[in-house]
Amino acid sequence: MVSMRQLRYFVEIVEAGSYSLAAERLFVAQSALSRQVKELEASAQVQLLTRGARRFELTPAGKTFYDGAKRLLFNLNETLVQTRHADRGEQGVIRVLHSSSVALASPLMQRIQSYLSNNGASLEISQMSSEHQGEDIEEGRSDIGLVRLPVHIKFPGVRVEEVYTEQLMLAVPASHRLSGLSEVAVAALREEPFVSLPHGERGGLSYRVAELCMRNGFFPRAARATSRKTTLLSLVEAGLGVALVPASMRSIAPAGVRFVSLSGTDNSTAVAMLYRRGMSTLVDGFAAALHGEV
Incomplete structure (x- = not known):
């Protein structure tokens, strides 16, 4: 009879990549872990792992079993979470x-x-x-x-629906020459280094920013350090470059970042x-x- 403990041990071994590391993560002896896997294979009546002196490999049956065991454990955990919420x-x-x-x-x-x-x-x-x-x-x-448009990677079963739009703003360090302006034109940023650049196969905010810059006659110039994460505002604060970001990011900006409105029209970004x-x-x-x- 296969137990949930054996499933959990087996999944942990595969994800850890070794018996020793899995034993450390599970706080059990390595010998106990090895014994549980042998009992699991005996119950399943198939070999799940091929063991060498220093490493192991999943057999084709083991790969199928791992995928199913991981799904089963995930579904069990979700059921437990839902049950606790129902109890409350x-x-x-x-x-x-x-x-x-x-x-x-x-x-x-x-x-x-x-x-x-x-x-x-x-x-x-x-x-x-x-x-x-x-x-x-x-x-x-x-x-x-919740993502920024455009979304380039599509999945057949997943719908993409726009939720709201907001204005883009220029984020600059407090010491920047543009920080005291009430508004600035995108075209005036031609020589500024940008701390966020688009990836050729991805969409999102950086793609929208590049699209806006190209509409104004230039492609954003890369700063010495770039980021596609919220850390880009930290790079701006450090004086490494500027960024065009949604107005809502003012709420999470470091103290040393200033925001300047963009002049003109169609400077918005959409959340989907x-x-x-x-x-x-x-x-x-x-x-x-x-x-x-x-």
Whole structure:
């Protein structure tokens, strides 16, 4: 009979890459770990691992077993979490992902807080790059993703729906020559070093910024240090360059960063939602709330 302990031990061994490291992580003796795997193979009546002097490899059967065991453990954990929330009178947990350029600020958080309080739900939120969110949602590990448009990597079962737009602003260090202006034209940034540049196969904020710069006759020049994360504001504060960022990122900016409005029109950026329709009534209602429909 296969036990949950054996499944957990087996998955940990595969993910750790060695018996010794898995034993350390699980706080069990390596000999006990080895014995549990042998008993697991006896119960399954297949060889799951081929063992060498210093390493092991998954057999084809072992790879199939690992994928299934990991799914089973994940589903069990989700069931336990949902059960605990039900015991507290809560409807369930909504698992939300957001990219680093989507600051958890108004109007987003107002809609989220209102829905959670009105529906007795809880939120589990994590930061993840937009290119990985679609895979997580399609495979059921997460419910909702929040990203900056454009999204280039598409998944058949995942919908992409715009939620709201906001204005882009120029972020500069406090000592920068432009920091005291009320507004600046994008074309005036031609010679400025940018701490965020687009990746050829990805979308998101940096792609939108490059698109805006090219519309004004130039491609953003790279600073000495660049970042695609929220750390780009720290690079700006350090005087390494400038960035065009959503206005909402003012709420998470370091003290040494100043924001200048952009003159002209069509300097906006859009936040979109990734989700699979029909996952649950709770998630569908949450999606509608993000749209401002409830």
